[in-house]
Amino acid sequence: MRILVAGGAGFIGSNFIHHLIETYPDYEVVNLDKLTYAGNLANLRDLAGNPRYSFIEGDIADEATVIKAVSDVDAVVNFAAETHVDRSIHVGSRDFVLANVLGVQTLLDAERKRGNIRHLQVSTDEVYGSLDLDDPSAFTEETPFAPNVPYAAAKAGGDLLCRSFFKTFGSDVLVTHCSNNYGPYQFPEKIVPFFIDRAMNDQPLPLYGDGKNVRDWLYVRDHCSALDTVLHKGKAGEVYNIGGNAEKPNIEIAKYILRILDKPESLITFVKDRPGHDRRYAIDATKLRTELGWQPSRKFEDGIAETISWYKNNQEWVNNIKAKAENINNHLG
Numbered sequence: 377m378r379i380l381v382a383g384g385a386g387f388i389g390s391n392f393i394h395h396l397i398e399t400y401p402d403y404e405v406v407n408l409d410k411l412t413y414a415g416n417l418a419n420l421r422d423l424a425g426n427p428r429y430s431f432i433e434g435d436i437a438d439e440a441t442v443i444k445a446v447s448d449v450d451a452v453v454n455f456a457a458e459t460h461v462d463r464s465i466h467v468g469s470r471d472f473v474l475a476n477v478l479g480v481q482t483l484l485d486a487e488r489k490r491g492n493i494r495h496l497q498v499s500t501d502e503v504y505g506s507l508d509l510d511d512p513s514a515f516t517e518e519t520p521f522a523p524n525v526p527y528a529a530a531k532a533g534g535d536l537l538c539r540s541f542f543k544t545f546g547s548d549v550l551v552t553h554c555s556n557n558y559g560p561y562q563f564p565e566k567i568v569p570f571f572i573d574r575a576m577n578d579q580p581l582p583l584y585g586d587g588k589n590v591r592d593w594l595y596v597r598d599h600c601s602a603l604d605t606v607l608h609k610g611k612a613g614e615v616y617n618i619g620g621n622a623e624k625p626n627i628e629i630a631k632y633i634l635r636i637l638d639k640p641e642s643l644i645t646f647v648k649d650r651p652g653h654d655r656r657y658a659i660d661a662t663k664l665r666t667e668l669g670w671q672p673s674r675k676f677e678d679g680i681a682e683t684i685s686w687y688k689n690n691q692e693w694v695n696n697i698k699a700k701a702e703n704i705n706n707h708l709g
């Protein structure tokens with residue numbers, strides 16, 4: 377099988393490429409990535425020279441690039457997206473629409489014209505909006521979309537395009553909605569690597585609002601195994617929720633990290649809440665478990681400890697990406 381992984385130089389995409397290469401000795405993987413600030417080929421350095429891996433630098437919203445990239449593949453797994461909620465609020469949402477909506481349309485159209493390609497759209501639980509802290513329910517595949525921030529709205533747009541291509545053209549399309557991921561190779565603007573880095577450097581850990589916003593946490597390699605399951609066993613046109621059964625308030629995440637690194641809780645500070653901040657996400661992954669037989673294998677306590685060790689042992693990777701992020705932020709003013 378030859379698989380095009382779009383956005384494979386990012387956090388989850390690079391973990392997924394490692395997963396495919398390790399799990400399927402006869403698979404070939406092509407990585408199509410625009411290398412935005414979040415794309416980092418250092419995540420895939422160990423695959424340089426591997427005859428089963430190749431890289432195309434390009435934009436999923438660019439028709440000519442995409443038509444060529446899908447010409448000889450059996451499946452496309454699309455991770456490519458603008459992903460940082462704070463950027464979609466404070467920097468602007470145009471790039472989010474270009475990548476997360478127009479990019480998906482460009483891929484779907486090129487795949488339809490080529491024919492006989494399975495498309496797996498990697499999406500987020502954020503499209504479902506927010507639950508109250510005292511609401512015992514969780515998002516199912518039937519929960520209506522109610523995105524509250526531009527990032528989530530743009531992802532929802534891409535997901536709806538997928539649905540429409542299945543309904544209108546019979547395209548072989550699947551969509552997944554996953555909860556928050558953590559693990560190696562995550563850009564340190566996201567809460568887990570950001571807090572690990574701050575704690576290691578004895579800097580304050582800023583929590584939005586009261587720190588009680590709840591997310592469901594999934595180890596990135598468990599997300600990869602879920603995507604593998606959906607790609608190989610999922611039914612065309614279906615949507616699958618992916619979750620970790622590990623709901624935690626953000627303040628708990630901060631405390632875990634401080635405890636494991638043996639740092640004082642006094643490093644926790646509270647800052648003004650961000651606009652549109654969803655209170656709670658919770659995923660009901662019953663469909664994936666009962667219909668396709670997937671469940672997460674890592675307990676949160678083990679996954680977070682492994683993740684912290686990875687960041688401790690990969691300081692060069694962290695420092696390089698921090699230097700890159702500083703340049704971008706200076707450039708943005």
Ligand SMILES: NC(=O)c1ccc[n+]([C@@H]2O[C@H](COP(=O)([O-])OP(=O)(O)OC[C@H]3O[C@@H](n4cnc5c(N)ncnc54)[C@H](O)[C@@H]3O)[C@@H](O)[C@H]2O)c1
Binds near residue numbers: 386387414556
């Ligand atoms: N991180 C999470 O917790 C999480 C949870 C659920 C779903 N998701 C979804 O998973 C996907 C991957 O998330 P991530 O955290 O790895 O993101 P990331 O920001 O680390 O990586 C995104 C990658 O996409 C590339 N990219 C961006 N725009 C592109 C374009 N127009 N053309 C080609 N490449 C482009 C970037 O260069 C980067 O390599 C996203 O679609 C996201 O919505 C993420």
